[in-house]
Amino acid sequence: MRLVSGTLAAALVLWGWHNGLLLVAAPLAVIIELPRWTPWRWQLSDKDFQRLADASTVGFVLLAAYQFDAHGASGIYAILRWLPVALFPLVATQVYSTRDRIDYKALFWSVRAAVARGNIADPGGADIRLTFVVVCMVSASGGAAHGSLLLPSVAAFTVWILWSNRPRRYAGAHWACAVALALALCFVLKAGTLQARRYIEPLAMAYLQDRIAARGDPYRAYTAIGHIGELKVSDRIVLRVTPEPGAEKPRLLHQASYQSFARNMWVSRRTRFEELPSSAVGTAWHIAEEPAHMASVSIGTYLRNGKGLLAVPGGTRRLDNLPVDGVYRNALGALKVLEGPEVVNFRARYTPLELTDPAPEAGDLIVPKAHEKLFTELVARLQLDVGDKGRALERVRRFFARNFAYSLDLQAPRAQATPLADFLLEWRRGHCEYFATSTVLLLRAAGIPARYATGYSVQEYSEIEKRYLVRRRHAHSWALAWVNGAWRDVDTTPAGWVALESAQSAWWQPVYDVGSWLAFLFAEWRWEETEEQDRSWMLWLVLPLLLILGWRMARRERVRRERQSAGAESTRMVRQGADSAFFAIEQRLSAAGHERRSGECASTWLRRLAQSGVLPGAAALMREILPLHYRYRFHPAGLDADGRRALEAAVREWLRQNPV
Amino acid sequence: MSTPDPEPLWSSAADTYARIRDNIGKVMRGQSQAVRKLLAAFAAGGHVLLEDVPGTGKTTLAKALARSIDADFQRIQFTPDLLPADILGVSLFNQREQVFEFHQGPVFTNILLADEINRASPRTQSALLEAMGEGQVSLDGVRRPLDSLFFVIATQNPIEFQGTYPLPEAQMDRFALRFSLGYVAASEEVQILDDQSARHPLDGLEAVSDHDDIERLRDAVRAIAIADELKRYVVDLIVATRETDGVLIGASPRASLAVMKCAQALALFDGGEFVTPEHVQEIAGPVIAHRLVMDPQARYSGHDAESVVSKVLDQVPVPT
Known part of the structure; x- marks a missing residue:
C-alpha cells in the first residue's frame, strides 16, 4: 500500500x-x-x-x-x-x-x-x-x-x-459507495458492541463478586500449637521503626486481634471493616480521639501490591504521611490499607498506656469446651477468681515467669491430651503462641475479657540505619486483657525468647541487612511522594x-540520498527521450489502476494488459507507438522531427480513442 | 573521413542469421528459442554451455551449427583420462629433422564441440581457459593464436554426479551463455521421428554461410547501438546479483559485457538497429545465472541462481 x-x-x-x-x-x-x-x-x-x-x-x-x-x-x-x-x-x-x-x-x-x-x-x-x-x-x-470524535476522525483518516x-480501474462512485457501506457498518458495529458491553459487564461483575465473596474471611491466625519439631524463622526485615529522638520505642506493634480459638487456630469472626476518616490531603488518618500529648513513631514497611495490614503500636490514634487510597479498621482494631504504594514510611501517633481497641464483647470471655476443664482447674489452683482483676493478672504473669521456659523445639503431644494441656501441665516450655493462647484462655476462665493479639516485638537496634529493625522472626503474639475499663497488653512469653530466636540468624545476616537497607532506601525514594508522583526513575x-x-x-556511515527526480538524474546520466509522448499513455493507464511494475518492460506490460482485456487499442500501441517511442528513447540518433511528430500524433489518436 | 553506412551491413548480417537459423531449424525441431540464444552467443563472440539431460539434442544442435557454416569443426568427447595435450596439441621430436614439431590439437578449429565437458578432470577442463578467454594457446613458451571464428559449444549432463567434475567458477565465467534445450512438444517430437525415419537430416545439411559471412555478422552486432541508460541498466542488474541474499559470489563485469553483446546480437536478429530493454531481459538469465555461486544453505532451501536472476529482473527498475 x-x-x-x-x-x-x-x-x-x-x-x-x-x-x-x-x-x-x-x-x-x-x-x-x-x-x-x-x-x-x-x-x-x-x-x-x-x-x-x-x-x-x-x-x-x-x-x-x-x-x-x-x-x-x-x-x-x-x-x-x-x-x-x-x-x-x-x-x-x-x-x-x-x-x-x-x-x-x-x-x-x-x-x-x-x-x-x-x-x-x-x-x-x-x-x-x-x-x-x-x-x-x-x-x-x-x-x-x-x-465522541474518535470514530469520525479515525474513519476520516482511513478514508484519506x-x-x-484506490483502484483506479473502478469509477470513483463505486469506490465511494463501498467505503460508505464499510463506514456505516463500522458505526452500526460500534453501537452494537456498546449495547453488548452494557449487558455483559454487569453480569460479569456479579459473577466475579460471587466468586470473591465465596472465599470467606481471609483474617485468621494459624498457630503452630500442636506442631512437632523445631520452628524455622526468617531473618527478613519487615518493618523499620524510628521513634522520636529521646523517646521510648514501642515494645510491641499490634497487627491484628482474634477472638475465637478452635482447632489450634485463632479466628476473628467479625471482619467488617470500616473506612477511617482522612485529612484533606489524604495522607493523615484519624483512628480515635486524640489527646494533646501523644508519642509518635515512624514505621517503614512494604505493602504487597499496595495493600496489607499495618503493624502499629497499641493505642495508635492517628496515622500521618500514609499516602493510600483508604485505611479500614475492623471491630477488633486491625488496620487494613488499600491502593497504596509498595513502600510506606508513615508516622503513628499513639498513647502507650491507653489502647484504643474496641470494648470487649461476650465472645471475649469464651473458653472452648475442649479446654474448659483444664483452665477452670488452673484458675482454681492459681486462685485467679479471688480478689481484684489486677492482682489476677499479676498472678498469671508470675505463674508463667516462674514455671515456664521458652523453646522453639516442639515436642510430640501425649495421647489423649491437648497440646495446651501438655504445655501447661507437662512440658512447661513452648513458643509465644502457647503462652499467648494459654494466657488468653486462662484470663477468660478467670472472668477477665481477653483477646489473642499478633504483631511484632521491637527490639533490634541497627547501628547502620540508626533505627529499629523488625524481622519476620520477631513476629510475636500476646494477650490483650480488659482490666479496669481498659485494654492492656499481657505478654507472658519469657524474655529469653529474643536471644533464642536471634541464635538462629545466619552468619551472612549483616551483609543481607546492608543490601536490604539499600533496597529499602531505593524503594522509599521511588515511592517518596504520592501515587501520582513523577515515576521518571525508569x-x-x-x-x-x-x-x-x-x-x-x-557514527554510522551516512550516504547522500539519490534523488529520484528527473532533473537530478540528468546530472548523472542523460535520459534521452524523457519527453516522449508515450509517457502520456503510461500515465493514463497508471491512473486507471494499471501501473507498470518496477522490473516490467513496456512491451511485457502492454501485453499483460492486453491479455487481461483491459487495454483497448493494444495492437496500434505495440505496432506503431512503442517502436517509435523506443527509437526515441534508446537509439543514439533518436527521432527526427518527423518521427517525433508521428509519435505525438499516434499517441494523441490513441488517447482520443481510449479516454479511460 | 566518413563512416560506412551500416544499413547494408545489418541487412546482410540479418540475412546470414536467418539462413543459419532456418538451416538449423531443419534438424532442431521446436527449439527456435535455443537456436536464437546459440546464435546470439555465436554472433557476439561468446561460447556456449548446453546443459540438459541426455537425448535432448545438444550434440545435434552443435553439429547442425557447424555444418551450417563452411568452417572447421572438431568434437572432443571428454573422458576422465583426457589430458590437456589431447585438446591443445603436443610437441614431438622429429628425429630426422632434429627439431620439435608441434602437432595441433582439436582446439585449433573454428567450432569446437566439447561433449560432456564435466567428465574430464579440472586440469583438462582448465586447458580450455586461455583458448576461450583470449583466443590463443600458449604451449612450450610459444603463443599460438586461434582462428577468429573460434567458438566452443560445451555440453554437460546436470543430473549425473558419478565420475564427473563440476566446472570451476573461472571456467563457468568463460561461457557467455548457459541454457537448456528442454523437451519439445509432442507434435514436434512426432515430426522428429518422421524426419529421421529414412535418414538423419543432419546428414543432408549443407553449409549456408562461410567464414566471411560470420565475420560480417559479428561486425554488424558490434555496430548495434546501445543507449547509456541501458548500459546502466545492465550494470544495475549485475550489481544487484552481488547484493542479493543467498549469493556468495555475484556476476562479474565479464557478465555485463556478455549481456550487452548478446543483447546487441538479439537486436540485430530482430532487425533492429539498437538494443531495447526487452533484449536485455531476454538474455539476462542465460548469461548471468551460471556465474552465480550460491550459498549452500540457500540452495538447500530451494533457491537457485535462476530464481535470483528472476528476482533481480523483477526488482531493478527497467527504463522505458
Whole structure:
C-alpha cells in the first residue's frame, strides 16, 4: 500500500490529539517527516536493524513494566497509549535509512533462528510504516481526550489513506459507495458492541463478586500449637521503626486481634471493616480521639501490591504521611490499607498506656469446651477468681515467669491430651503462641475479657540505619486483657525468647541487612511522594541505553540520498527521450489502476494488459507507438522531427480513442 | 573521413542469421528459442554451455551449427583420462629433422564441440581457459593464436554426479551463455521421428554461410547501438546479483559485457538497429545465472541462481 507524504505525521497527530499528548506527537511528527528534506540517509546493515529492533523490544518491555508497576492491571491502557512511542525508533530508522523495508530477521527472533539454521534463505522484509499508522490509530482509540470524535476522525483518516490507494480501474462512485457501506457498518458495529458491553459487564461483575465473596474471611491466625519439631524463622526485615529522638520505642506493634480459638487456630469472626476518616490531603488518618500529648513513631514497611495490614503500636490514634487510597479498621482494631504504594514510611501517633481497641464483647470471655476443664482447674489452683482483676493478672504473669521456659523445639503431644494441656501441665516450655493462647484462655476462665493479639516485638537496634529493625522472626503474639475499663497488653512469653530466636540468624545476616537497607532506601525514594508522583526513575534507566544507541547511529556511515527526480538524474546520466509522448499513455493507464511494475518492460506490460482485456487499442500501441517511442528513447540518433511528430500524433489518436 | 553506412551491413548480417537459423531449424525441431540464444552467443563472440539431460539434442544442435557454416569443426568427447595435450596439441621430436614439431590439437578449429565437458578432470577442463578467454594457446613458451571464428559449444549432463567434475567458477565465467534445450512438444517430437525415419537430416545439411559471412555478422552486432541508460541498466542488474541474499559470489563485469553483446546480437536478429530493454531481459538469465555461486544453505532451501536472476529482473527498475 502506498502512503502519501504526511501520512505518518498525520497518524501521530491523530494519536496525540486523542491521548492529550499533542506536545509529544508534534516533535515526533516533525522528526518522521524530516527525511523528505534531508539530503542524506543512514546506510545500516541487517545487524544494525536487528540491534535496533532488540533495543525497541527492550524499550517496550521497560515501558510495559513501568506501566504495570505504576498502574497495576490498568497499565494495559497506558501501554496502549504509549505504543507509538515504543515503535517510533524502528519506523524512524526505516525512514532515515537507505532501505525501504525492515528485514523480517530484525522483527522476529523465530525468523532469525530459522535463517541461522538455514531453513529460510531470504526471509524478505516489511515496510512497517503502514503498521505504524495502524498502531497509531489503535492507540488513539485508547485515549479519551475527544471520545465522541474518535470514530469520525479515525474513519476520516482511513478514508484519506484508502483514497490515495484506490483502484483506479473502478469509477470513483463505486469506490465511494463501498467505503460508505464499510463506514456505516463500522458505526452500526460500534453501537452494537456498546449495547453488548452494557449487558455483559454487569453480569460479569456479579459473577466475579460471587466468586470473591465465596472465599470467606481471609483474617485468621494459624498457630503452630500442636506442631512437632523445631520452628524455622526468617531473618527478613519487615518493618523499620524510628521513634522520636529521646523517646521510648514501642515494645510491641499490634497487627491484628482474634477472638475465637478452635482447632489450634485463632479466628476473628467479625471482619467488617470500616473506612477511617482522612485529612484533606489524604495522607493523615484519624483512628480515635486524640489527646494533646501523644508519642509518635515512624514505621517503614512494604505493602504487597499496595495493600496489607499495618503493624502499629497499641493505642495508635492517628496515622500521618500514609499516602493510600483508604485505611479500614475492623471491630477488633486491625488496620487494613488499600491502593497504596509498595513502600510506606508513615508516622503513628499513639498513647502507650491507653489502647484504643474496641470494648470487649461476650465472645471475649469464651473458653472452648475442649479446654474448659483444664483452665477452670488452673484458675482454681492459681486462685485467679479471688480478689481484684489486677492482682489476677499479676498472678498469671508470675505463674508463667516462674514455671515456664521458652523453646522453639516442639515436642510430640501425649495421647489423649491437648497440646495446651501438655504445655501447661507437662512440658512447661513452648513458643509465644502457647503462652499467648494459654494466657488468653486462662484470663477468660478467670472472668477477665481477653483477646489473642499478633504483631511484632521491637527490639533490634541497627547501628547502620540508626533505627529499629523488625524481622519476620520477631513476629510475636500476646494477650490483650480488659482490666479496669481498659485494654492492656499481657505478654507472658519469657524474655529469653529474643536471644533464642536471634541464635538462629545466619552468619551472612549483616551483609543481607546492608543490601536490604539499600533496597529499602531505593524503594522509599521511588515511592517518596504520592501515587501520582513523577515515576521518571525508569526513564533514567533507559536514558543511557538510548544515548549509546544514538551514539552508535550517529557514527554510522551516512550516504547522500539519490534523488529520484528527473532533473537530478540528468546530472548523472542523460535520459534521452524523457519527453516522449508515450509517457502520456503510461500515465493514463497508471491512473486507471494499471501501473507498470518496477522490473516490467513496456512491451511485457502492454501485453499483460492486453491479455487481461483491459487495454483497448493494444495492437496500434505495440505496432506503431512503442517502436517509435523506443527509437526515441534508446537509439543514439533518436527521432527526427518527423518521427517525433508521428509519435505525438499516434499517441494523441490513441488517447482520443481510449479516454479511460 | 566518413563512416560506412551500416544499413547494408545489418541487412546482410540479418540475412546470414536467418539462413543459419532456418538451416538449423531443419534438424532442431521446436527449439527456435535455443537456436536464437546459440546464435546470439555465436554472433557476439561468446561460447556456449548446453546443459540438459541426455537425448535432448545438444550434440545435434552443435553439429547442425557447424555444418551450417563452411568452417572447421572438431568434437572432443571428454573422458576422465583426457589430458590437456589431447585438446591443445603436443610437441614431438622429429628425429630426422632434429627439431620439435608441434602437432595441433582439436582446439585449433573454428567450432569446437566439447561433449560432456564435466567428465574430464579440472586440469583438462582448465586447458580450455586461455583458448576461450583470449583466443590463443600458449604451449612450450610459444603463443599460438586461434582462428577468429573460434567458438566452443560445451555440453554437460546436470543430473549425473558419478565420475564427473563440476566446472570451476573461472571456467563457468568463460561461457557467455548457459541454457537448456528442454523437451519439445509432442507434435514436434512426432515430426522428429518422421524426419529421421529414412535418414538423419543432419546428414543432408549443407553449409549456408562461410567464414566471411560470420565475420560480417559479428561486425554488424558490434555496430548495434546501445543507449547509456541501458548500459546502466545492465550494470544495475549485475550489481544487484552481488547484493542479493543467498549469493556468495555475484556476476562479474565479464557478465555485463556478455549481456550487452548478446543483447546487441538479439537486436540485430530482430532487425533492429539498437538494443531495447526487452533484449536485455531476454538474455539476462542465460548469461548471468551460471556465474552465480550460491550459498549452500540457500540452495538447500530451494533457491537457485535462476530464481535470483528472476528476482533481480523483477526488482531493478527497467527504463522505458
